[in-house]
Amino acid sequence: MRPDLANASWHKSSLSGDGPSCVEVAITDDVIAVRDTKNRAGGMLVFRPDEWEAFIGGVRLGEFDLR
Template sequence: MTVPHSPDNWRKSAYSGQDTNCVEVGRIPDGAAVRDTKDRSAGYFTTTGSQWSAFIDAVKSERFG
């Protein structure tokens, strides 16, 4: 996937608190970018909006249990 703009508005879950062993999600046009908080310089991967929605739905319905 080609990303025309760099991700912005990086954020992590409020449940993470000060923990640095988690991931952050950033916005891209029509999708999301995900990176590791332990090594932000390693880069990130991207998803389309529909892929991200499917992932969030799977998490909410506990399909990864």
């Protein structure tokens, strides 16, 4: 089931400046959604809050760094 994000507030990182190559995040009570700013109508990643916390924790620990 796709979450209803019609009224979601999407945010782009302040570190991305005015460039088009970045992602936007919407945080609701139920899900955290991530989409490409260049293709907002395209697909998105949707996380439950516990999945999002695990993902962010992995990013902070460098688990996704290219070696």
